[in-house]
């Protein structure tokens with residue numbers, strides 16, 4: 001029998017599932033074909049569950065998740081209905097397959113005991129050695145026939161059965177076309193965990209207590225589409241991009257406070273990647289060699305965390321051309337280190353993306369902006385009228401705004417005054433404070449006479465917005 005027990009390392013970081021779930025398109029494929037498509041769609045961050053009872057398989061997976069040595073980002077489920085399998089159709093099919101270091105493994109999620117199996121099916125010629133107890137993992141090799149979660153045994157005859165055959169790389173695209181993978185269950189806990197795993201060396205992330213997604217960003221639809229294309233999809237569907245050189249260095253440039261950092265954070269949650277944020281100034285150390293070492297550490301961490309998004313703000317502060325001209329600065333050890341790290345990163349397969357941001361693209365050493373380094377340049381401009389409208393909507397969705405306020409007029413006013421995304425957010429906050437002032441609610445809070453009925457009075461009027469806009473314009 002070509003199925004062998006394994007001793008997997010239990011200490012490898014495991015992430016709980018599921019973020020994705022696959023639905024099977026159409027009913028044209030029989031169960032054996034679907035099984036093959038599921039295998040072909042597997043990558044080293046996904047698990048393929050074959051079950052007749054999804055709830056129970058989820059519980060079992062949760063129970064044994066620590067044993068599964070890969071970060072499970074996607075779950076592909078093949079639901080087996082009664083009568084779909086030959087021979088064993090009254091048994092609960094309940095197992096999962098995952099790929100680890102080029103090998104395929106099966107974990108039994110069975111809730112059916114061996115004893116009961118022998119009693120219920122006395123005529124079957126079971127080989128006990130081939131029965132996988134619940135929660136145990138075995139390596140699969142070519143030709144193994146899997147009938148149910150608790151049994152792996154050779155069988156003769158029958159059209160519809162699960163025969164394990166090593167998936168061919170070239171078929172994975174084809175397999176994906178049979179799978180309609182939808183993001184149905186945002187696993188918020190997972191995102192929170194990812195973001196809260198930032199260590200103390202990482203710049204404080206004010207918004208880290210919630211996962212920022214692309215929906216929190218207004219007016220940057222084209223930028224978001226570009227980032228989905230170059231980062232999110234390649235992380236979420238690695239098998240599609242296996243033979244492609246990815247752009248792992250991306251430069252976001254544009255005026256301050258228009259959403260560059262926000263994009264970095266959203267990218268990480270959209271791709272379920274680890275997010276780390278640095279200001280390039282943090283790399284600089286007066287000790288000889290220390291700055292270069294800091295850069296090496298950041299890149300090392302990015303690869304170790306992969307899939308990961310490393311956001312480096314103010315890249316211009318360390319990678320400036322000497323005189324602000326287009327002269328390359330090859331003699332600078334910091335620039336050289338960055339160049340070296342970027343070319344190493346490009347060669348390695350880890351989905352580790354470095355997103356650098358700057359308000360002064362012109363100041364950056366051109367050697368760093370070449371293809372293969374920070375070779376993809378994306379402008380994050382000042383929002384246009386429609387963009388301001390979207391940002392306004394995002395930031396005001398939880399505010400009580402008086403019905404007679406013309407949002408269009410407010411938004412136009414902001415646009416005429418060249419508001420940034422941050423200005424729009426600030427104007428809404430300020431308008432809210434203006435309401436508290438206007439209604440004397442600050443005093444009430446101070447002398448503890450503020451009551452629930454006062455909450456209902458907090459309605460932002462046109463005058464509150466105008467006052468807020470004027471203050472920001474004056475400060476600009």
Ligand code: ATP
Nearest residue numbers: 216217218256257258259260261262391421422425
């Ligand atoms: P800097 O160049 O100064 O680092 P930045 O471009 O990285 O700025 P962010 O830090 O992303 O700007 O934006 C600051 C804040 O402004 C955000 O936290 C958010 O509240 C708001 N904001 C800016 N742009 C947008 C946007 N396009 N959509 C929604 N909110 C935005």
